[in-house]
Amino acid sequence: MATRRIWLDATGVRPGSEAAIFAEHLIAGFGRLSVDAVLCRRDPGLGLYRWPALVLCDRLPEASAPSASRLRRVWDALPERTRAAIRQFVRLQRAALAGREGGRVTRDAVTPAAVMADTARPGSGDVVLMMGASGDASRFAADGVRLALLLVDATPFLRRDWLTPRERIEADLWFRATQPHVGVVISATGAPAGWDTEVTGIAGASVAGSPSPAAPMPHRRFVLAAGPIGAAGQTRHLLLAWRRLMETVSGLPDLVIAGAAGALADDVLAQIRNSDGLGGKIVLVQSPSPAFEAALLRDCVFCIAMAAPGGWGRIALNAAVAGKACLSATPHPENAARLAADIAAYLASPPPPAVPVMRDWDDVARDVLRAISA
Amino acid sequence: MTLWVDVGDLVGYASVFRRPSGVQRVVFELSRALVQDDADVGFVRHGDHGFEAVAWAEIAALFDALAEDAPPPDQPSGASLQLQAWRALWAVPASLLPRFSRPKSAMRPGDVLLVAGAGWSDPDHAAQVARARARHGVTVALLVYDIIPVLRPEWFDPLQATRFRRWLDGMLAVSDRLLAISHATARDLAAYRAAAGMAERGVHVVRLGDGLPAAAQAEKAGIGRPYALFVSTIEVRKNHALLVDVWRILLAELGPGAVPALVFAGRPGGLSGDLVRLLEASDYLDGHVILRHGASDGDMAALYRGCDFTLFPSLYEGWGLPVAESLAFGRPCLASCASSVPEVGGDLVRYFDPLDPEDCARAVADVLADPAGLQAWAARVAADYRPVPWAQTAAMVRRGVA
Incomplete structure (x- = not known):
């Protein structure tokens, strides 16, 4: 048909x-x-x-990327009476709009x-x-x-x-x-x-954008970990792995975590904040623009694709196009010890970047x- | 020479919480052992006019109420009524009770003031100790449990970590004797002092006693099926998430019928929200994970006695009391190889990498596959583990402060 x-x-x-x-x-x-x-x-x-x-x-x-976790913290900090009043306001507002439009109105609508x-x-x-x-x-x-x-x-x-x-x-x-x-x-x-x-x-x-010309992380030698932040991006394991590497690898580069906060990200983001990014060794870039992410890829030592099995491999593709080696966290998901060992091996002997699959959209x-x- | 034990934080803790934590338990058991040893010992807490004496009976009543089995809400026990009475009294500023104000401590030059509690909760604590040292000419001895807030600030609220660091720096400047509860903590402390440019100083290591077995009468655990036990506050440092990953691996590889329940005994603490949400979303791994909050000493003893084995996957410890408790109950333990934990159980414990769920899953699967081996292991633990009495700890402390 x-x-x-x-x-x-x-x-x-x-x-x-x-x-x-x-x-x-x-x-x-x-x-x-x-x-x-x-x-x-x-x-x-x-x-x-x-x-x-x-x-x-x-x-x-x-700088102005919305943070779900921040909003949640603000919401949680409000007194219950205030929250109840806001809920009631939203209900009434929706009902009023629904009456005007003659149908149910969602937040999107x-x-x-x-x-x-x-x-x-x-x-x-x-x-x-x-x-x-x-x-x-x-x-x-x-x-x-x-x-x-x-x-x-x-x-x-x-x-x-x-x-x-x-x-x-x-x-x-x-x-x-x-x-x-x-x-x-x-x-x-x-x-x-x-x-x-x-x-x-x-x-x-690949969806690699044109990198912004300015250095995204001036004066830093860094590894880029790109992917969702939270459970799907295994950020907790990455944090544990980097802490171990800080104790075992001399001359360890910094780590730049770039991605959007997803499910179950609150506790790991709090840990990064609490420790000021493990004493400055970790930089968090939430929801980077394509140009900024491309610039990070251009300047990184190598890239770690932080995603549990399920994604479509965007980061690995982009890394290949940028000529950077890419370590996939997928072979040993949720295993911080293996991840630390793999990263240490990459640092000791960086593999050549993958040959990019040159297909277009x-x-x-x-x-x-x-x-x-x- | 009189040994004065600072019990200020024990009193403060009892005003807020209903169950003793590890530090409060240590301070109490150590104090009791010192009293039973008939040593020249006294107890102090800081009040409005410096350190004041506290009677042992007060401390004993306080801790008994904290550690007792929960009475029915409409029938408060004598111990809990006593605790309420003390709480009411402590809440009254001493300046309002001139006739009944506490006697000032009789600290004299040559005496020792032992700081063994969680003094960092009071921002002025180190300064109070420094003033007492200057005023009374006492020797200050500091018992250090760990310096984890300095080494791993990611697990702590920044304010809490900053308070701890300031307290530690203040206490290290004023302390004449340093004691640590493990060689690992002693090493951490030495490295911290060296990094801060402080003069090298010996650290006397004290082996903690195994307190719970003596205190507790076991009830029925009430789990109703085979289970593995992890005793700890639920917080990110204790690494409950690893065991959830491990149980998921085991359930997938062995099937639900071959995997025991996993019991987490402890109250939820900081940075545990995502873990709890994950457990709720999986319906507690379809009922394979069981949470037990607010267990009394009796409940805890029952849980230890009823389990097949215990687990302790902590990422960092100053000691590892649950490992010692497990062995004292004759229960085999699979534990993290991190920091001080191997000091506790030696070769009676099997170890795994706390960052590696596959390593831990293998260790647990080996145990499950060999019931006879587990039985033999339990028998070896029961035969070979020698619980350390608190009297021994007290003697080590006295040597360390001399």
């Missing part, structure tokens, strides 16, 4: 996350191939609506981006390409809409204990309702458990099109 329009459904994809970055480049690739594809999100009341890639992927400057919403409904021949647990999409099947799953980060399937209780419930509901209707699973990260559907593997491309978009059309 010819595909009329692809709805790349990024509901639940966090801005700045690996999935968001993948979506940004894939939708651009579709555009260059003149494929009718829109990036969208879903609201139970509004249905699918267009979601500007700018909102999904634009990052704030480092009251953002400026939602004002630009295109609530057109997918029709026969369209493909809804879901990137995550985006609510019950099964009703589209009745309209001749084909459902496909684009799996960029399998972590929620692999480590349910890193999800919040609400996320787990939502994922379960979505899985039960959606799985029977999904015709195609396209995965950049391996097959998730529990899916009967045949999985088509694709490889992502148009190729990735073509792969996705082929998988959808098969």
Whole structure:
């Protein structure tokens, strides 16, 4: 069946996350191939609506990057009566907006981006390409809409204990309702458990940006650890490993941890703050811009891809393109001792950088099109 | 020569908490042993006008109330009523009770003031000790448990770590004798002094006693199935997360039926929020992890006696009291090889790298695969481990301060 329009459904994809970055480049690739594809999100009341890639992927400057953990601390510090009052205010505000709009209004729906919403409904021949647990999409099947799953980060399937209780419930509901209707699973990260559907593997491309010309860490010799901060990025183990290396390796470079804070990051971030970055040996860069991250890659001794199994290998690809060796933390996940040994071995005898897989996002978009059309 | 033991922090701690921590337990057991030894010993705490004498009966009542089994809420025990009474009295400024104010201590030149508690909780403590030294001409002896807040500040609130460092620097400047509870702590202390440019000074190592077995009558543990036990406050330094990783590995490799429960006995402490959230999200590894908060000494004894073996994966210790307790109860222990821990159990304990869950999982799997071997190990522990009485610790302290 010819595909009329692809709805790349990024509901639940966090801005700045690996999935968001993948979506940004894939939708651009579709555009260059003149494929009718829109990036969208879903609201139970509004249905699918267009979601500007700018909102999904634009990052704030480092200095003003929002910190979920900081907000949580502020929230936790408020007296319960104040919190109850704020909750009540939000409820009333939503109810008022819902009354005005004639439907349920979510937090997304009251953002400026939602004002630009295109609530057109997918029709026969369209493909809804879901990137995550985006609510019950099964009703589209009745309209001749084909459902496909684009799996960029399998972590929620692999480590349910890193999800919040609400996320787990939502994922379960979505899985039960959606799985029977999904015709195609396209995965950049391996097959998730529990899916009967045949999985088509694709490889992502590098998303290395143009590095900013200024040195990001002047006068520092550093190793770059890039990836999510928290459980998925094994930051706790990295901290333990670096502490061990500080005791055993002379002339140890500094460590720059660059990434966005994800699940279960509060305690490890507190440890980094408490120790002033292990006495200045660790620098934390939260949510770096692509140019800043590229500059870090350019100037680092080597790179550590800090991600549990589940991601699509963005950091390793970027490191290869930048000509830097990349140590993957994945072979021994959650093992700080092995990680420390591997880092020490890299420092003693740096391996040559990997030969980059030179494919572009148009190729990735073509792969996705082929998988959808098969 | 009279040995004066500073019990100020024990009193302060009892005003706030309901269960004794390791430091308070040591101060109390050491003090009791000194009293039983019929030594020339007195007790002091700092009040409005310098160090004041505290009667042993007060301290004993206080600690008994802290360590007793929890009575029903509507039937407070005599000990807890006594504790409430002391708390009420301590809350009254001495200046308001001129007729009943405590007697000033009779410290004289040649006496020794032993600081064995957690004095860092009082920002003025080191200065108080310095004033007492200058005023009374006493020799100051400092018992150091560890200097972890200096070595690993990441595990502590910055204010707490800063207070500790200031207290330590102040106490090191004023102390005439240094005692440490392990060779590892003595080494850390020597390295710290050297780095700070302080003159080299000998550190007398004191072996802590094994207090819990003598004190506790075991009840039933109430777990209802085989289990491994980890006794410790739940905090990042104690490395509970490693055992969660280890149990996940074991459950995947051996299956749920072949893996015992894992019991964490201790109250949640700092930087444990993410671990608790992780456990809640996994439904406590589908019921394989059990938390026991607020266990009394009797509960703890029952937990030790009922377990198959204990675990102690701590990342850094000044000593490792739970290892000693485990051995004193005749229970085999698999422990971290970090810092002082190997000093506690010697070759009666099996060790693993606390940063390596696979190493620990292998050690636990070996134990589970060989029940007869575990039994033989337990028998060897029971036969070979010689619990150290607190009287021996007291004697070592007296030698160290002389």
